[in-house]
Every structure is written in structure tokens, then in C-alpha cells.
């Protein structure tokens with residue numbers, strides 16, 4: 001039986017591990033921030049194992065005495081696999097689990113994994129206290145079955161949180177790779193993500209964000225965010241970023257102040273973010289465009305007022321139409337996400353959504369099946385009404401098939417989604433593969449990438465594997481380039 005008490009001693013080597021299902025890589029900003037909080041106390045490294053490569057050697061060779069694993073509900077199964085492998089390979093290490101997955105299901109996760117601790121909520125202060133060797137029962141935010149639980153401290157002043165410690169990720173430069181996360185554009189150094197705030201005051205029934213960040217909006221100071229941007233530019237040559245806040249324009253005054261401050265900076269930055277339509281207007285759109293915003297992602301969900309009400313979205317189709325108009329007119333590409341299989345949704349509501357799609361002309365549209373994540377109001381409704389038919393979404397990442405039956409069968413939902421995608425087919429293609437991207441792709445092609453792809457195809461006769469080999473070679477080439485440029489910048 002593993003010792004479930006960490007005792008008073010501090011840890012010498014901490015590994016923070018991200019769990020992902022796709023070979024597509026995104027900088028694990030949350031873990032880099034956590035690393036920044038403890039790097040003055042211990043040696044810390046952030047790992048982001050590629051599920052397709054399956055190589056955990058670097059992590060095991062690091063010989064951590066504390067392993068922190070981060071996952072969401074939809075990556076929980078992969079997290080358990082990784083946990084079992086690492087626990088066997090590192091028998092004397094201690095294990096803590098954190099992230100939205102453990103936070104919304106702390107009891108079940110503790111029972112399933114039996115770790116030393118589950119960290120509930122924001123991890124910065126809790127992890128620091130664990131690393132300092134405080135007895136676990138005294139650390140707020142630590143959950144263990146059968147022990148008293150005190151919620152962790154909310155960090156009200158976000159400027160207290162240090163900037164992400166990119167240097168704690170051994171192959172960080174590999175993440176600075178084109179095309180980046182802004183559709184239809186190509187950035188040689190990729191598009192790192194920045195979080196400028198936490199907390200959202202809205203009540204959407206499918207959302208569990210408040211369990212992590214509360215319903216009170218907290219924003220970093222504009223200057224604090226600019227420091228992160230300047231560092232990314234000066235050290236890594238970044239030209240574009242993506243803001244991953246739930247709602248970038250809450251409150252709109254913060255977004256305005258940020259844009260005005262950005263315009264006073266001596267460089268130009270290209271960026272994208274997520275906005276709510278009820279807080280977006282033509283003036284803000286124009287100002288954001290002037291400050292470099294080229295893409296806004298908008299959770300439209302439905303074209304039916306009745307469905308929006310059932311989801312407690314707090315927005316109307318009219319507001320959505322006005323916001324899309326404002327974005328198009330300002331020259332910002334508005335991207336839309338919609339939900340399929342909502343409560344109270346009938347064929348008339350689907351028709352209203354189709355009409356709205358035609359009216360607002362999103363530059364790119366995505367259609368998701370509605371998933372009831374634990375901790376959300378929808379999850380309670382789904383359980384109470386017997387809507388949930390399939391819980392396997394815990395292992396599947398991007399959710400590609402329905403899991404509930406409310407008014408439509410699974411087959412009908414698949415058909416509805418297919419018809420939606422048909423409606424936006426060309427527009428989606430144009431939003432994604434612009435001439436600019438095609439030209440940049442051609443220019444970036446290197447014989448080594450083509451050779452890697454051909455070799456893999458020869459071996460497996462599988463086009464997907466060949467594409468993946470190409471992408472790995474591309475990342476490696478850009479990673480080497482970014483590392484080289486970084487050392488040149490650092491040289492006196």
C-alpha cells in the first residue's frame with residue numbers, strides 16, 4: 001500500500017504532466033503557470049506526452065518525487081492509463097491530480113485513482129503548500145476520501161500569479177510552430193495562448209467553469225497582460241496570440257482599456273479571442289480590429305429563442321445577428337459554435353438555427369453535440385430525466401457522437417449535424433484554407449518533411465500516419481529554428 005501522507009519534507013523534483021488525446025499540441029499554459037509558482041522552491045519540469053508517440057522515457061528518467069497530473073473530464077480515461085504506467089515506473093513518487101476533471105468529480109476521481117491527493121479548484125496556492133511539505137490535511141483545496149475538506153483559496157488579485165514559466169518545458173520551442181490557432185492565417189512562430197481573466201457571471205446550463213473559477217469576473221491588470229505579450233515577443237519572436245478567456249469582453253470596459261493600451265505599444269500584435277454577443281457592439285469591434293484582433297469565437301448555440309432560454313444562455317438571436325454584423329463590418333472574422341440535441345429542441349428550432357446560420361454568415365462554424373459535463377446544471381437535468389445514454393465521452397476528447405437523447409434519437413442528431421455541416425461546407429473551407437495559408441505551406445515545405453511522410457507511407461500505407469510524420473518533421477524543424485533564434489536574441 002502506497003504511503004498516502006506526504007509528510008513534512010519538501011520535494012526535490014516535480015513533474016507536471018498534461019493529458020491529451022490528440023497529436024495536435026497546445027501549450028499547457030495552466031501547468032506552466034503552476035510551474036512558475038514553485039520553481040523557486042524545487043526543480044520542476046512540465047511534460048506533455050504525445051499520445052501517438054507513447055514515449056514516457058524522458059519523464060521517468062527525470063525521476064520526480066512528486067508527479068502532478070492535469071486532466072479534464074474528457075481526458076480522464078487516458079489520465080488513468082498514464083497514472084497507472086507512471087505509478088508502476090516511479091514507485092516511490094507521490095501523485096497529485098488537478099484540473100477541471102478532478103475538480104468537478106473529486107470523490108469519484110479519488111476513488112478511481114487512489115492518488116496521494118486530489119487538488120480541487122485553482123492550483124497555484126495549493127500546489128505551493130504541498131511542495132513546501134505541509135501536512136495534506138492542513139492544505140486548503142486538497143481532497144482525500146474520509147478526511148476533512150476545506151476549499152482552496154480563490155486568487156482574487158490575478159496579478160499575484162507569476163507569468164508562465166516557458167523555460168520549465170524541455171521542448172517548448174516545438175510548440176512555436178505554424179500555422180497557429182487563428183484560422184485562415186499562418187504564423188511562423190505559432191499562436192501561444194494567454195489567459196487574461198477568470199470567472200464568468202453567466203449561468204449557461206452546460207457549463208462548469210464556475211466550479212473552478214467562481215461566477216465573479218476577475219481580470220489581470222492590462223499592464224500585467226502586456227508584460228506577458230512583451231516577453232513572448234522579445235524572447236520567442238511571437239507575432240500572434242490567442243486569448244483563451246471564457247469571455248474576453250466581460251466587462252467591455254476592460255477589453256477597451258486593453259485595446260487602447262495595446263495600440264500605444266511600439267509593435268503590432270495579431271490576436272483572436274472568445275466574446276459574448278450581448279457585450280459586443282460596433283464600436284468595440286472597430287477598436288478591437290484596430291488593436292490587431294482578426295478573429296472572434298462566439299458560442300451561438302442555437303437560433304431559437306426558446307432553446308437559448310432552456311440553456312440559460314442569456315442572449316437572443318437578434319443580439320447574435322447584430323454582433324456578427326459588427327464583426328464582419330469591422331473586418332474581424334467571426335467563428336460560430338452551435339449545439340445539437342438541446343432541451344426543448346424540435347425540428348422548427350433546427351430550422352431557426354439554419355436560418356440564423358445563413359443570416360450571420362460565420363467565417364467558420366462548428367457544430368457540437370450537447371454533452372452534460374459533471375458539475376453543470378445540465379448534468380443534473382440529464383440524470384434526473386434519464387437523457388444520458390452513453391458516458392463514454394470521458395475517453396474521447398473532442399466529442400464526435402451524441403451521448404444524450406432528449407427530443408431526437410442519436411441517429412437523428414447525427415443527421416441534423418451532417419446537414420448543418422453541408423450548409424456551411426464552402427464557407428468553412430474558405431475560412432480555414434486561405435490562399436495565404438496555402439502559399440505559406442508551400443514555402444515551408446522542406447525535403448526532410450516530404451521524406452518523413454513518404455517513409456511513413458511506405459511503412460504503413462496509411463495516409464493519416466504519413467500526414468502525422470510530416471507534421472512531426474515540420475514541428476521539429478520549426479522547433480530547431482525557434483531555439484536557434486532564441487539563442488541569437490539572448491546573445492549580447
Ligand code: B12
Nearest residue numbers: 030068069070072073098099119122123208373397398399
Ligand atoms: C482553452 C480551452 C480549450 C482549448 C484548449 C484546451 C487545453 N487543453 O489546453 C480547446 C479549444 C482545445 C478546448 C477543447 C475542449 N474543451 Co475546453 N476549455 C478551454 C478553456 C476556455 C480554458 C482552459 C484553460 O486553459 N484555463 C486556464 C487554466 C489556468 O485553468 P485550468 O486548466 O483549469 O487550470 C487550473 C486548475 O484546474 C488547476 N490545475 C490544472 N491542472 C492541474 C494539475 C495539478 C497537479 C494541480 C495541483 C492543479 C491543476 O490549477 C490551474 C491554475 O489555477 C476552459 C474553460 C475555463 N475557463 O477553464 C474550457 C473547458 C476546460 N473545456 C471544456 C470542454 C468541454 C472542451 C471540449 C470537450 C469541447 C468539445 N465539445 O469538444 C474540448 C475537449 C478537448 C480535449 N481533447 O480534451 C470544459 C471542460 C468540462 C469538463 N468537465 O471537463 C471547460 C471547463 C469549458 C466549460 N465551459 O465547461 N478547450
Ligand code: SF4
Nearest residue numbers: 200202203204207246
Ligand atoms: S459557457 Fe461561457 S458564457 Fe456561459 S457560463 Fe460558461 S463561461 Fe460563462
